[in-house]
Amino acid sequence: MIxxxxxxxxxxxxxxxxxxxxxxxxxxxxxxxxxxxxxxxRNSDHAVWExxxxxxxxxxxxxxxxxxxxxxxxICDMEHKGxxxxxxxxxxxxxxxxxxxxxxxxxxxxxxxxxxxxxxxxAFGLIKDFPGAPPVEWLIRFIGGTMLATLAVxxxxxxISLAVKNQAFALCLGMLGGFIGMTAGLFPTSVRHxxxxxxxxxxxxxxxxxxxxxxxxxxxxxxxxxxxxxLGMIVLFYIAGNIQVNRQEI
Amino acid sequence: xxxxxxxxWLKLRHSRMGLVLAALPIISLLIGCSNYYFNQATLQNGWxxxxxxxxxxxxxxxxxxxxxxxxxxxxxxxxLNRNWNIVLTAPVSIASVFLAKLFVVGMLILFAQALFxxxxxxxxxxxxxxxxxxxxxxxxxxxxxxxxLSIGALQLGLSxxxxxxxxxxxxxxxxxxxxxxxxxxxxGLFFPFSLLTIGMGVLSQDKLTNxxxxxxxxxxxxxxxxxxxxxxxxxxxxxxSASL
Numbered sequence: 001m002i003x004x005x006x007x008x009x010x011x012x013x014x015x016x017x018x019x020x021x022x023x024x025x026x027x028x029x030x031x032x033x034x035x036x037x038x039x040x041x042r043n044s045d046h047a048v049w050e051x052x053x054x055x056x057x058x059x060x061x062x063x064x065x066x067x068x069x070x071x072x073x074x075i076c077d078m079e080h081k082g083x084x085x086x087x088x089x090x091x092x093x094x095x096x097x098x099x100x101x102x103x104x105x106x107x108x109x110x111x112x113x114x115x116x117x118x119x120x121x122x123a124f125g126l127i128k129d130f131p132g133a134p135p136v137e138w139l140i141r142f143i144g145g146t147m148l149a150t151l152a153v154x155x156x157x158x159x160i161s162l163a164v165k166n167q168a169f170a171l172c173l174g175m176l177g178g179f180i181g182m183t184a185g186l187f188p189t190s191v192r193h194x195x196x197x198x199x200x201x202x203x204x205x206x207x208x209x210x211x212x213x214x215x216x217x218x219x220x221x222x223x224x225x226x227x228x229x230x231l232g233m234i235v236l237f238y239i240a241g242n243i244q245v246n247r248q249e250i
Numbered sequence: 251x252x253x254x255x256x257x258x259w260l261k262l263r264h265s266r267m268g269l270v271l272a273a274l275p276i277i278s279l280l281i282g283c284s285n286y287y288f289n290q291a292t293l294q295n296g297w298x299x300x301x302x303x304x305x306x307x308x309x310x311x312x313x314x315x316x317x318x319x320x321x322x323x324x325x326x327x328x329x330l331n332r333n334w335n336i337v338l339t340a341p342v343s344i345a346s347v348f349l350a351k352l353f354v355v356g357m358l359i360l361f362a363q364a365l366f367x368x369x370x371x372x373x374x375x376x377x378x379x380x381x382x383x384x385x386x387x388x389x390x391x392x393x394x395x396x397x398x399l400s401i402g403a404l405q406l407g408l409s410x411x412x413x414x415x416x417x418x419x420x421x422x423x424x425x426x427x428x429x430x431x432x433x434x435x436x437x438g439l440f441f442p443f444s445l446l447t448i449g450m451g452v453l454s455q456d457k458l459t460n461x462x463x464x465x466x467x468x469x470x471x472x473x474x475x476x477x478x479x480x481x482x483x484x485x486x487x488x489x490x491s492a493s494l
Contacts (some may be wrong), residue, residue, distance in 0.1 A: 027424040070416040167415045
């Protein structure tokens with residue numbers, strides 16, 4: 001399995017996907033840092049770790065589904081473009097393992113992106129001199145929550161990217177996911193919990209309480225129900241995609 | 251030119267791009283409408299309030315990405331199986347190959363805009379919004395479509411150069427944020443993505459003055475001409491990487 005995983009990396013060695021992820025996330029981080037700096041300039045109470053964690057978590061709702069769609073599409077589309085599926089399945093490796101290797105490859109790249117985000121958040125907090133040490137527990141929960149949502153989103157994206165040759169559909173789904181992720185706060189809770197893209201926001205350790213008199217950041221406890229739902233969606237999308245791609249005629 | 255355009259339409263057959271083009275305006279509108287429905291107490295400006303809700307995410311974020319998807323798709327077939335060699339040796343001018351692609355992208359986006367406007371009108375009627383349908387919004391949709399051509403020319407250039415389907419779409423996502431920044435810095439006229447925000451009245455519904463309107467159209471013409479001529483020149487003198 002490790003060999004197949006390594007081969008996936010070998011195939012994308014000249015695609016510079018990690019550079020692409022870095023650049024996309026740099027755009028997101030720049031925007032988030034600018035908006036947080038402006039918010040701090042208006043209200044010094046916002047110069048806390050919660051502000052940057054909340055800002056990145058809510059922007060991830062827009063960015064991560066689209067970045068995930070792009071990364072997965074690039075990893076899967078090379079097989080469609082080069083017509084290499086036939087060659088791959090003719091080797092002594094099961095389709096299930098190929099599917100798993102691609103899934104692991106995409107998610108390891110996205111994990112790098114999430115870790116880079118966390119590092120930049122810490123750097124921003126230290127530069128802005130936020131009170132206290134970096135909140136390790138919140139940052140771990142942020143990484144865990146974002147990764148959990150990403151695992152489910154990539155499972156869905158990989159299913160579409162491999163099942164449908166036309167990558168416009170996969171990218172369109174990513175875009176719709178970004179749209180739902182960005183507007184997640186507008187949906188009623190019961191509807192929101194059915195949509196995986198809203199989990200970037202729901203699994204964040206910090207939320208913002210809007211009130212008429214004074215709005216403030218609040219700690220959001222991790223809901224075991226939401227974690228279970230995200231895990232369920234990961235398993236569901238992965239297995240459904242795996243079964244369809246395994247049975248698909250090439 | 252006619253032949254090139256009909257060839258482009260032929261290549262779009264069975265692509266089901268219509269589904270992609272329809273999905274986004276419909277979902278943008280549904281979410282915008284539900285937001286309008288739940289906040290009617292604060293949104294008191296009738297048709298204009300509905301416009302702010304439905305056009306915000308569509309015009310600001312998703313129309314540029316839809317344009318990028320269309321441009322990537324329209325170059326996808328050429329990037330497969332060394333098809334660029336066939337296209338560039340066909341008995342048509344290089345300019346007509348590029349312009350036909352731009353024309354088809356323009357038509358696809360026009361369809362998306364028309365659908366969006368049709369749905370906006372239906373939604374307003376269903377909400378029983380008082381007052382006549384504001385023709386100004388049709389002007390915004392047309393302005394938005396014209397600004398889409400500038401973005402289309404830029405994205406087509408990127409899609410011709412970059413063989414990956416998804417990378418130009420990612421670049422478009424970053425450009426959206428640059429455009430938003432340029433708009434806030436009041437330099438929107440100098441970036442195609444900000445021109446879309448200005449043209450569609452996404453963030454401000456103030457009527458453009460005659461000078462602003464003229465500048466808007468002029469800058470779009472400049473961008474379309476500049477990006478198209480750069481891409482055509484590149485196609486003519488450097489060609490395209492046509493490996494598998």
